[in-house]
Amino acid sequence: MNIHALRWRLVDSPGSWGAKRREARSRWLVETFPELPEMSVVDLGGRVGFWRRLPVRPKHVHVVNLEAPPAELPDWVEVSHGDACALPEAIAARRYDLAFSNSVIEHVGGHERRLRFAESVHALAPAHWVQTPYRYFPIEPHWVAPGMQFLPVAARREVARTWPLAYTPGRTRAEALSRVLWIELLDKTQMRAYFPDSVLRAEKAMGLTKSLIAYKLR
Known part of the structure; x- marks a missing residue:
C-alpha cells in the first residue's frame, strides 16, 4: 500500500477513522439542535457537501467563504463570497437562527482576525456551533x-x-x-476567550481531546 492510499484509508475515505469522527460530530450537531430542520444557518468558511451529508438538513443554509461556489446548488442553499472576519455589509446585516463553523477559526490568521471571526459568529445568530482541532492532541490533523x-x-x-x-x-x-x-491550532483557554458564554465540549479520541466545540443554544 502506498502512502497516499494509507492516508485515504485512515483519514479521507468514507469508511475511514476520520470519516467516522466527522459522522459522530454531525450526530452531535443534530442532537444539540433538534430543531435544525426548521432553522436558517450561516456557515462561515464551510462547504455545501457537509450539509448534503447530514442525516437531516436545515430549512436554509447560507455558506460564506472565499471559494468559488459549486456549479449546481440545491434550492435550500445559497453561497456567497466573503471573508468571515470582515463580512460584506449585505451579509453582516442579515440574521440567522444558527451560526456554524467547522475547522475554520484556526485558519483565519492570528488573534485579531480570530476576534473578528468570533464577533461575526455572535452578531449573526443567537445560537452557534464552532469546532476547531485541539492544539494539544498529539497528532497535527492537517x-x-x-x-x-x-x-x-x-x-x-x-x-x-x-x-x-x-x-x-x-x-x-x-x-x-x-x-x-x-494554521494556528487553538487551546481551551483561547476558545473560552472567544466564546465566553458558550458550552465548551471536547471531542475525544483514544481518551484524549481531539477537537473543541463551542456551542450556544438560543
Missing part, C-alpha cells in the same frame, strides 16, 4: 504528523513540504511556509 504543531516554524515548513501523509507533499519551501503560517 498533515497527520505527530507533534508537528510544537516544532519551530522552520521545522514545520520542512514537515509540510516532505511529510508523506500530507495532502500535497513536495511543495516548494515558500508554499509550505505559507500554509504553515496560516
Whole structure:
C-alpha cells in the first residue's frame, strides 16, 4: 500500500477513522439542535457537501467563504463570497437562527482576525456551533504528523513540504511556509476567550481531546 492510499484509508475515505469522527460530530450537531430542520444557518468558511451529508438538513443554509461556489446548488442553499472576519455589509446585516463553523477559526490568521471571526459568529445568530482541532492532541490533523504543531516554524515548513501523509507533499519551501503560517491550532483557554458564554465540549479520541466545540443554544 502506498502512502497516499494509507492516508485515504485512515483519514479521507468514507469508511475511514476520520470519516467516522466527522459522522459522530454531525450526530452531535443534530442532537444539540433538534430543531435544525426548521432553522436558517450561516456557515462561515464551510462547504455545501457537509450539509448534503447530514442525516437531516436545515430549512436554509447560507455558506460564506472565499471559494468559488459549486456549479449546481440545491434550492435550500445559497453561497456567497466573503471573508468571515470582515463580512460584506449585505451579509453582516442579515440574521440567522444558527451560526456554524467547522475547522475554520484556526485558519483565519492570528488573534485579531480570530476576534473578528468570533464577533461575526455572535452578531449573526443567537445560537452557534464552532469546532476547531485541539492544539494539544498529539497528532497535527492537517498533515497527520505527530507533534508537528510544537516544532519551530522552520521545522514545520520542512514537515509540510516532505511529510508523506500530507495532502500535497513536495511543495516548494515558500508554499509550505505559507500554509504553515496560516494554521494556528487553538487551546481551551483561547476558545473560552472567544466564546465566553458558550458550552465548551471536547471531542475525544483514544481518551484524549481531539477537537473543541463551542456551542450556544438560543
